[in-house]
Amino acid sequence: MAPFDSVTARLILLLAETGSIGRAAEREGIASSAVSRRVSDLEARLGVVLFDRSAQGVRLTSAGEAYAEGCRAVLRAIADLDAVMADYGTGQRGALRLACTSSALTGRLPELLARYADRHPGIRIDIQEMGAARALLALEEGRADLAIVSDHYDFTRFEIKAFEDERVWVLAPPDHPLAPRLDPRTPIAFAELVDHPLVGIHHTGSLDRLLADAAREGNKTLSETLRVESFPALVRMVEAGFGIGFLRSTSLHLLAGTDLVCAPVADPWAQRQLLVARRKSSPLSAAMKSFLALCSDTYAPSI
Template sequence: MQIRALRVFCDIASQRSFSRAAAAHGMTQSAASQIVHHLEQDLSVQLIDRSKRPLVLTAAGQLYFEGLQRVLFDLQTLDQEVRSFGKRLAGQVEVASIYSVGLSYMPSAKSEFAERHPDVDLHIEFVIPERVHESVMEGTADLGLISYPKSTRTLNCVTWQREPMKLISAPDHPFANRREVRLAELDGQLMMGFDPSLKVQREIAAYLTRNGIRPKFDTGFDNIDSLIRAIQLNSGIGILPEPAIRREVANDSLRVIQCPDLEITRPLGIIWRRGARLGPAALEFGALLLGRPLKPDESSSEIRRRADAELKQPAASAAT
């Protein structure tokens, strides 16, 4: 089984098109179709449902596609490690990051990376979440740093960490000098919040609603820095990721209010385009952030369950 054939299948699966994948590999559509046919013969299972347009992967095909993505990524990483063995790492890395991740983590990460790899030009652009995805998909960014990461048909992701969300207040808010505040006390309170279009605000609102809490949100802030300033200027309160407000807590311009029954986190992750050939420098920066090699998160157990059911179906039919 040739590696090129596996790459062709992955491109067909990700683009949902034989013709586009064939063009990308400099072959005819018929040749690309034959590659998939041979794979299906070797595996004794249907990978693509050709009766639908655009084409759709079967459950087994989806499982195979996600597994191949990891295998080919590992192979690419190994190939680059061997080629660069004994050589000093050089090149350029483009990273698109949401503002809060950039402010909280990038200064120290960039400094450490520069110390380890002085010949690598690391450029980090701070943008809104939508632009992170666009930059990665357009190829103007090798890696994207985002909250609430999610693998898609076109994007790989790996969960990086989970930030605890805390109740914070301005120093002159009535809650500021309280030893602790119960979650129920937030019901009806005026709170400063993110723009409702942002996932973080929707998650905060949903969590409070599930717990029977309905504060009066003053929203509209599309980044953490603006929200922090609004809370400070308006003697307000809000729920923010703890790492994002450490500087303000240290200089006493914000207070963290203990709220024992507030249990919510914000997941952070790294995303990159499926099929993208990340260079050694980009892989190394991702590994520095994670503390381990950069690899996609595992595929879901649900996909495996559906694939298993589909694989067993012919046998069950024969038995009847």
């Protein structure tokens, strides 16, 4: 059997994640035909079918699931070996690979990274901005050393530490019926908000899931007028009068220059945290140790 091919292995995992040869090719910056040929050559060499193909896309077969899990294990081992080798150096050089949500990048993380870069000029910082689910997958597959994500996920396979406190806020135009009730100094119950039309954000994202779960607990259904994929777009659509919106406190700076009114949501579920996560089995490189120490030293819990 030919030696393990890490490029093809990453393509297999990308296909499993996206379910599409076209999207996988676009993410990797290669031709769809090249992706298809690599998979076909691998299937011929292994003598198994790894993917069921249809007009809707591709899906792992049972053999494909087993191969994909093996790929994850090997790629994790390669990433771990790189981390171990980095510690044999002086500790002044290396890399820190972070998978972060947009909420993390609009909070205290940029200033923290600037301080880290100043203290460790030889450490290359690689930031991948993505949704929380994809960030944790990148961590699981060894494509990131640490992930900074919201707390609304299953972390049983990860070691986690608090990174930043954040709260869910509601925003509305000044002429909205809710506007007189919205005051930054006075939390408002979600029950007073849930029946109003709203602008949705990030389908299957952590904030979307959090709001949907809260509505379901109250036997309610969220009434979305439309859905956007970024917080700046959400602010603009709320400004335009499409409904109320919800933001995390780390994104409230986006309201600067607008006449929108806002208030924190009072319910306990609305007080959340951003967490920094790592795989329990991954070795701690010098770069990771120093970054985690800085996170702990500068974290100030909300009272």
